[in-house]
Amino acid sequence: MEWKKELASSFRSAEDLPEGFRLSASEKAYFTRPESQKSEFSVPLYYFSLAGKHENDPVRIQSIPRIEEFTIKPFELSDPLGENLYKVTGRLIHRYRDRVLFLATDSCAMYCRHCFRKNFTGRHQGPASMEEVKAAAEYIAVHSEVTEIILSGGDPLMLDTSLLKEYLSIFREAGKDLVFRIGTRMPVVLPSRVDAELVSMLKGFSPLFIMTQFNHPAELTEESIGGTDRFINAGIPVFNQTVLLRDVNDTADVLEKLFHTLVRCRIKPYYLFQGDLAAGTSHLRVPLSRGFNIMKELRLRLSGLSLPVFAVDLPGGGGKVPLTESYISECTESGWKLRDTNGKEFFYPEEL
Ligand SMILES: *Cc1c(COP(=O)(O)O)cnc(C)c1O
Numbered sequence: 214m215e216w217k218k219e220l221a222s223s224f225r226s227a228e229d230l231p232e233g234f235r236l237s238a239s240e241k242a243y244f245t246r247p248e249s250q251k252s253e254f255s256v257p258l259y260y261f262s263l264a265g266k267h268e269n270d271p272v273r274i275q276s277i278p279r280i281e282e283f284t285i286k287p288f289e290l291s292d293p294l295g296e297n298l299y300k301v302t303g304r305l306i307h308r309y310r311d312r313v314l315f316l317a318t319d320s321c322a323m324y325c326r327h328c329f330r331k332n333f334t335g336r337h338q339g340p341a342s343m344e345e346v347k348a349a350a351e352y353i354a355v356h357s358e359v360t361e362i363i364l365s366g367g368d369p370l371m372l373d374t375s376l377l378k379e380y381l382s383i384f385r386e387a388g389k390d391l392v393f394r395i396g397t398r399m400p401v402v403l404p405s406r407v408d409a410e411l412v413s414m415l416k417g418f419s420p421l422f423i424m425t426q427f428n429h430p431a432e433l434t435e436e437s438i439g440g441t442d443r444f445i446n447a448g449i450p451v452f453n454q455t456v457l458l459r460d461v462n463d464t465a466d467v468l469e470k471l472f473h474t475l476v477r478c479r480i481k482p483y484y485l486f487q488g489d490l491a492a493g494t495s496h497l498r499v500p501l502s503r504g505f506n507i508m509k510e511l512r513l514r515l516s517g518l519s520l521p522v523f524a525v526d527l528p529g530g531g532g533k534v535p536l537t538e539s540y541i542s543e544c545t546e547s548g549w550k551l552r553d554t555n556g557k558e559f560f561y562p563e564e565l
């Protein structure tokens with residue numbers, strides 16, 4: 214249980230930060246606000262150790278709050294994905310026909326400043342109660358169209374391994390063929406959480422996929438790759454969902470390096486997400502036009518294996534849609550005119 218000790222020693226206030234660490238004016242201004250106005254702050258020492266001295270360091274932007282979090286845009290939403298519209302039990306969201314998402318806990322080892330579920334995370338509610346788990350399991354048992362369950366939150370790996378095992382057993386009982394996914398940032402922010410006990414427990418619930426969130430090549434360290442290796446070597450596949458973040462990874466060069474390195478570490482880049490319209494995150498978002506340009510460039514540089522799907526969760530509950538520029542230039546009676554990445558036209562017939 215080394216990870217618990219490490220978690221307990223995390224920085225939780227400006228006073229906790231190391232003596233020599235100089236906060237920027239905007240970070241300082243955030244910390245002077247009354248406690249009641251702030252959202253949860255916590256950074257494990259390991260993750261903080263990756264931060265550079267520069268104010269615009271990618272690790273720092275993701276983990277240290279800034280005064281801009283108090284700027285709320287009129288179009289920003291407290292529930293940007295409209296998840297409350299699709300809650301079918303206290304902690305279960307059924308948005309897409311064949312898969313459900315369970316909010317295992319509201320706590321995280323590191324509270325990402327860009328978190329899209331800020332209205333839920335870090336509110337000290339803790340792990341779902343057994344009643345909530347059972348209510349979700351009963352729903353799944355009578356909805357045979359559900360073939361996948363995503364454990365999310367918060368970070369499900371904040372739970373003790375034994376409690377997580379109980380949850381998984383109850384869900385497995387409800388749906389014998391369920392495919393599990395666990396959304397977690399632990400390999401990135403607290404890799405010691407991926408210990409032998411956890412890995413051998415999760416191995417028992419195959420098919421189970423780990424969905425993690427590496428956003429910058431600096432996060433791919435010996436420690437974090439050690440964590441993902443422990444999953445993969447045990448037969449647990451690891452996929453990655455990157456969030457497009459201003460000054461963190463909003464260039465083709467940074468993302469090319471990130472996706473290449475992930476694949477070399479046997480991690481499949483799955484999604485690149487356009488920032489959700491979560492309240493107080495406008496300083497971290499990237500204009501959609503910039504996202505399109507980056508993807509256009511990446512398509513020329515990266516293999517299909519290395520290139521994730523660029524997607525956005527439509528504000529207010531529309532769900533996920535891929536953001537692809539159109540390669541269809543014209544549709545005629547006889548067929549389709551399609552453009553290649555250089556703009557050259559090719560013909561594909563309708564009639565086969
Ligand atoms: C993202 C998401 C899923 C999973 O979608 P995939 O495209 O299959 O990765 C499922 N449920 C909810 C509510 C989601 O937000």
Ligand code: SF4
Binds near residue numbers: 328330334367397398
């Ligand atoms: S790990 Fe996920 S749920 Fe937790 S703060 Fe980061 S983005 Fe939000």
